[in-house]
Amino acid sequence: MTGTGTAAWPRCGHLEAGARCPGRRVDPYPACLAHLDGADRAAHLAALRPGADLDHRGTPFTQDLLDELLAPLRDPGTGRARVGKADFDEVRFTGEADLRDVGFDAHCSFASAVFDSGLHFREVRAEGDLRLGRARVAGDVWLDDTRVAGDAWFLEARFDGTLRFCADEVGRSAEFRGMACAEAYFEGVAFERGADFADIRVTGKASFEGALFHGGSACFDGAEIGGDMPFDGAHFGADASFEGATIGGDLSFLDASCAAGVRFRRAVFRRTAVLGPLVCPKTVDFSDAVFESAVTLEVAAEEVRCLRTRWASTAALRLRCADVDLTDAVAAFPVSVVGRPRPFVSPEGEEIAEPGLARKQVSVVSVKGVDAAYLMLADVDLTRCLFVEAVHLDQLRLEGRCRLAEPPGGPRWTHRRTLAEEHHWRATRYPGWTAAPDGVGTHDPDVLAPVYRHLRKALEDGRNEPGAADFYYGEMEMRRHGRTASRGERTLLWCYWALSGYGLRAARALTWLVLAMTVTVFVTMLWGLPKTDPDPVSEGTADGRRITLTTRKPTPVDPDGPYARRLSGERFEKSLRVVTNSVIFRASGQDLTTTGTYVEMAARLVEPGLLALAVLAVRSRVKR
Template sequence: MANCVQCSNEAVVDERCLAHHIENCPTDENDRPVLAELDLSGLRLDEVQLTNLVITGDLKCAGTVFRGTLRIREVTVGGLADFNNAQMQAYVSISGLAVGGALRMRDALLERDVYLSRVASEGVTTLARATFAGSVEIDGLQAHSLDLRRATFQHRALLQLGAVPRVYLQRSGFQRGVRLTCAGPTRLDLVEVDLGGPSAIAAAASTVEAWRMQDRPVLGRTLGTDLSQVRLSYVDLSECSFTGAHHLDKLTVDDWHSWRTSPRGLWVTHRVTLADEHRVRGHARWALPGADGREAPSVDSVQTDYHSLRSMMQDRKDQRAASDFYYGEMEMRRIGLRRSVRADLRARDWRAAFSTLGEWLLLCLYWLLSGYGQRAWRAFVTLGLVVAAASAALARWGFQTPTGYGDSLRYTLRAASTLLRGSDVALTPTGDWIELVLRLIAPLLLALGLLAIRERVRR
């Protein structure tokens, strides 16, 4: 390669080295050099420093080998900035870079530490299939979207994103973990992501302090990702599908308000729910807002997810969340049994249908009478109705001598509060049966109510 016509350095552009090429360019009103474009593609360069520069066209560095430090400071690029297949053998520092098009570092190799600060791209910023051998710190990145698919980070990464509506993380590898902080409602999916160390996904501190819940990052899927070392802090999980995630019971979720809740209704218990339960149910009242369009997972899968999350909350001594996840687990079990009965009936497998039917009816009674041992008012209301009905029946058919409803009610309350004590009033055969049923049912309902109260107090 020839030398620069103004110095002994290698000529890079128009028979000049990079520094003299920029020096001979016209300047704007802010005394910044203005270039139509800068093409360094395929070159092998030593230390490169671009400072306070305007490029109206494209910055092309595809396949470039940077043997020395690459520093970019306060540079405006009107077109795209292309670093695809570039090899950066020394430290990389990019600060104050504004790109009018896309910023591309696909298949790039960065062998040393990388620092990106205040980088803004009006198009897609892609680091797909790039390899980062050193530590990575990205601060204040703004882009139409960030593509990290199949990117490999060999050291711990710190990613602090600004206005980035979407992050693609499919099959990314963070061998020593990552801390991903979002200042806006960034949507991201963890699909087969390799998290080799403690990792965190969180909302920015300013978002939490101002309680701007609408600006939390939104997690969509966790398919194929090991969540045992992940902490989610103020992340919107109202649309998240945990189907296919590994070690879900080891996940840590800091914020109670992250989850979706059930719709309000007379026969619908207000509780924390998973978005997948809404997809499984499929009713209009349970529909997720917007065009979700995601395929509903199996009932068994959602039941397993509820069980794992309940275990996670129990380990953290969060009984309130554990109770809600237990309720969801039992609901999925009840729905699954109902669908199994229908499938067996359609297949004319009568033995399996009747076997499953008995378990389903038992769960339905457990749900109706006490909300799976979580709703005390159901058990006590049922107990009151049973006592009232038994009192009326005894007053009408139970006593050998005519007895008023008030005396019958007192007798019924005494009978309901004991299990083995014999009758001290002469009853008809019908009254004996009513008393026997009452002595069996009333203690059971009382026990269910007390169990539900215990669960409520433990919260």
């Protein structure tokens, strides 16, 4: 398209205010249609027949002149005009422009045209393209009951009023890149080969309710929408892209369907309070997006990406079925990620269908780089979640049923909740553990220990002592396997683990207690009890009327004879009493040999400690 100063058509010779008219000359006359004298115009119009081509580029028009031009092209029976090619590029239209009951066998072009009022297409059929690229309209633009078999070209058009693109369908591509208007309505339009709305500027609302994007992507990259942007009942046959868009109001996707992904990368949401419910069988990408006001996101998708997403106010993510990646997300206010157990519902209370989605629990796969001080996770799967590099994990809130990974089955590994990063590290040493995915590094135990510690504190602050116990166990495991602790500390941790599972495995402590008591009983039976119980002996002297007596107890005599004879029922009962008193009551009152005395002293030291570890482990699992 060319400007009026370099028009590529034979120009009208009419001078007006010292300037030459830019209108195209009507052959064989020297003037354009607007400046033809009455006889020449009548002769030209009389020569027109239905299906004739029209070329009046740059011509000044009024509604009367347009009606006069179309009159000879109308069928007398139906009143419908039929035009071949129509070129009205750079026309200047005075007053309202109303194009009614017209069929174009080829393209209809108003490129770079200027309308000082509104433009209306009513019952127009274009077998070719409909072009309004770079057109300027001072009022509204309405397309009612219009069908475009070719392309719809509205590139860089400027409409001061509202665009109501109520066409039935666009047979090929729709190009609205760079268009600007006050409000835009594309409700119920069928775009057969996708549509490009990149960089459009809409001051108010932009409605796409019921729009059908068949066979091609819907591109809204860089768009600026001042108001709401509803897509209720819309269908996306391919990707929908809102990259770099600025949206001032809500985005509604009620009963909308998507065949592919939706991208909101680098989008800015000014006053968006609600986005959704959006059902997408692929990925919904909010990476680098910015939410400037409080928002609720309702999304059911295969994957939801929030890499480096910024929430400048409170946010509630209500999700279904998705794998959620929050890597490097920034939350300046509380942000909650909640997995919904049931589908979203319409205002009428009906469940919204989720075609193409597997019914599974929402899974958070990463919170790396997140300041978790404002983050709350509820009813989500954390079996694959990466926590390393997150900060303020001690302030993370875990609510509802948040499932974590577990060790492999079998007697070797105790049942507990573990981090995915521990799985990755152990998988390099032991079979059965989950290896790190491609592109994910493996961290040493010294890195994982503080992660467990902070998560433990987060649960303890939430009064979830039993849940925190597993994180304490994981912390101690990482310390035991770490390299920064001294040899003495690691030895102490090994002993603590072996005796009671860090004070968390009651069965282990009780097993050791029973074993220790059993050994003590048998040692006492064999060597600790004397051969016979010593009786007190009294000795004295008589001196006149005074008698002096001294009572002493003989030293217990070590048992002798075969060991089998020492393992009698009587000696077992005495030994069991000695051991039980040593563990619980701390004094048996039984005469013992020297060996038995030392055995009892050792039992008093070790066995109550094992009992205390068992009690501690039970308390850690039931405390609230």
